[in-house]
Amino acid sequence: MAAMGQLVFDEYGKPIIILKDQDQQKRLTGIEALKSHILAARSVSSILCTSLGPKGLDKLMVNPDGDITVTNDGATILKMMDVEHQIAKLMVQLSQSQDDEIGDGTTGVVVLAGALLEKAEYLLDKGIHPIRVADGYELAAKKAIENLERIAEEFPVDANNLEPLILTAMTTLGSKIINRCHRQMAEIAVNAVMAVADMETRDVNFELIKVEGKVGGKLEDTMLVKGVVVDKDFSHPQMPKELKDVKMAILTCPFEPPKPKTKHKLEVSTVEEYNALYQYEQKQFTEMVDKVKAAGANLAICQWGFDDEANHLLLQKQLPAVRWVGGPEIELIAIATNGRIVPRFEELSPEKLGTCGKVRELSFGTTKDKMLVIEECPNTKAVTIFIRGGNKMIIEEAKRSIHDALCVVRNLVRNNKIVYGGGASEVSCALAVYEEADKISTLEQYAFRAFADALESIPMALAENSGLSPIYTLSDCKARQVAEKNPALGIDCNHNGTCDMKTQHVIETLHSKKQQILLATQLVKMILKIDDIRTPGESYSG
Structure with a gap:
């Protein structure tokens, strides 16, 4: 305040700011x-x-x-x-x-x-x-x-005749960097919207359309997956790369022993105590894996991580697993597979498992990058647009372009005046x-x-x-x-x-x-x- 001017008060106690060089200041009005x-x-x-x-x-x-x-x-x-x-x-x-x-x-x-x-x-x-x-x-x-x-x-919006919608999406994409594969991108956008559209209520739920990108390949390699693409791989390199007739447990509880909710500290002072603790941990891991297997699951998708002990046990018990799957992706997987998100191992039951026809691992070029594709899901309303491109910049612009096309097709489904x-x-x-x-x-x-x-x-x-x-x-x-x-x-x-x-x-x-x-x-x-x-x-x- 001192740098700007001085603060004084009038007879009613209201503050007035006297600014420096006020006579030289100009205000546009x-x-x-x-x-x-x-x-x-x-x-x-x-x-x-x-x-x-x-x-x-x-x-x-x-x-x-x-x-x-x-x-x-x-x-x-x-x-x-x-x-x-x-x-x-x-x-x-x-x-x-x-x-x-x-x-x-x-x-x-x-x-x-x-x-x-x-x-x-x-x-x-x-x-x-x-x-x-x-x-x-x-x-x-x-x-x-x-x-x-x-x-x-x-404007005719008919699920059996998509050509008019594709031509409209092509108008939107005409000015974009991805117009090299103009029609292909328009078809992907239209098919994605029509897959999740409810033609009776004339509504489109964008939450069911996921747009993923991976650097490498060319724009023409972009594809629409009737299912979910997750930017993760199986937790152990020796787990199978492809699963069929999958029953998956969708977990938001970690594969680790429960932590006591107390401020007391546990001190381990002898080898016997350490071994007892180790045995307890092993028992907990085994029980967790057995509960998942008993429910009939042949794939575990976990929101949290798990350590090498649990990972090795999962491999031994022949239960493929995916860890660190984000919250929005977990929800999309649950919707696509008609599964329930399970917060505790005790609550796991066969009717809460999600099902799909195939889960496969995609690998890219000479890199070690891998992604999982969950396909042939019972709820076909969840789709993923998987974009490829020469660099990150092109993929990000392709995502923005696809978003514009998706919005235009959605608007036509809602109100078909043009x-x-x-x-x-x-x-x-x-x-x-x-x-x-x-x-x-x-x-x-x-x-x-x-x-x-x-x-x-x-x-x-x-x-x-x-x-x-x-x-x-x-x-x-x-x-x-x-x-x-x-x-x-x-x-x-x-x-x-x-x-x-x-x-x-x-x-x-x-x-x-x-x-x-x-x-x-x-x-x-x-x-x-x-x-x-x-x-x-x-x-x-x-």
């Missing part, structure tokens, strides 16, 4: 503060702008430890950025909330918010009050949402908002036009990232949408020779697009109402 906020938000938005679309570029992020992440996922880029400005932090949270709710569109939502703020700055320069701009944006967003509802189409991507829906909404602006006689018409211009920034960025002339391509797209009354016309990012996104099968979920517009508008409205930033106890220098 009013329009100047708003412009500072807009600049910070636009800086964040411009970083992501080049990552938009199937031809978007990746960003290489280096954390303080020197670890490298290469990604074009908006939420990941912003999460890893060291952002200091308070308004820029709001942009990071915007992207994160889109990721949490939808799982896709994390780049587009930030680019749209940045464009809305950029257009708002022009209106502020014209002398329009920020509240009028914010209210106009909100009304324009409602009009855009109405237009999205009008142009949305029903709009067309490639900037087509944004252009259609922009035209609708422009049309509405001409009917408004109040000052809000300027905000409507600014909102429409901001919506066009998405197709502009797509065209620019694809090496096309942005202004010419956008003008042509708008003119054709008006002339042909076809809201599926967008930007031909992949140079397929047609702008019709329906023909190209470039599809986005209606829920995702609505969420992007609503979240971006809400954040911009909040930023336009902030005319000062104050930190308790210190002044704010411009």
Whole structure:
């Protein structure tokens, strides 16, 4: 406090901070503060702008430890950025909330918010009050949402015909690093979601989909396992590498003698006492193993470790075992095998055992790395996507890409309304908002036009990232949408020779697009109402 200034009290005993050099300090307020906020938000938005679309570029992020992440996922880029400005932090949270709710569109939502703020700055320069701009944006967003509802189409979600879903997943993966095996990854994502989806309640439980990765091999070696993959191996190298018709005991109790819950210490002073203790330990181990065998189990999966004595005994008794299996994996194994998690050996019984057709050990190349695959489970709803790749960086980005595709397919199962991507829906909404602006006689018409211009920034960025002339391509797209009354016309990012996104099968979920517009508008409205930033106890220098 002494370094910052002096603390004095008024006649009512309320503290007042007198800051050093207060007469020389500057604080941004009013329009100047708003412009500072807009600049910070636009800086964040411009970083992501080049990552938009199937031809978007990746960003290489280096954390303080020197670890490298290469990604074009908006939420990941912003999460890893060291952002200091308070308004820029709001942009990071915007992207994160889109990721949490939808799982896709994390780049587009930030680019749209940045464009809305950029257009708002022009209106502020014209002398329009920020509240009028914010209210106009909100009304324009409602009009855009109405237009999205009008142009949305029903999408066939049928467990017997997965082709439409695969094409949608391919749209999501088009901009990702894994688009080398584009269709294969899309099929894996769709099959994983459909395996765990409940088509009656239109719900998908993501807890049942596990994504594992292992360095080595190539992306094409990625596979979907109808079961569970565990990054462990059998506890003893001489245990069999493959088991069939498995009955497994899923244990959360360790293979070790029970520890007395007392503060008293046990002192061993003679050889006889030590031998008695050793015999007791051996007896306990033998009883534990016998209880597992008596229940009919031929595999023990344990959450905790066990020492070499117990491990050797398990081998002698011909009971293969796996140790140090994590809590989430234990739960997934129990779900997949219809087994019960047993906390004490005394509670083990035949009906609590999990069953599966096969447990096998996978080994990789020349390394000693091994993993266990639990297959042919009675509950086929538990699946694992097993990703291979040349290095850790590629595997992590593949996991993020697969997550986006899984989220999009899940959203379609929940709500099968879709709009067309490639900037087509944004252009259609922009035209609708422009049309509405001409009917408004109040000052809000300027905000409507600014909102429409901001919506066009998405197709502009797509065209620019694809090496096309942005202004010419956008003008042509708008003119054709008006002339042909076809809201599926967008930007031909992949140079397929047609702008019709329906023909190209470039599809986005209606829920995702609505969420992007609503979240971006809400954040911009909040930023336009902030005319000062104050930190308790210190002044704010411009």
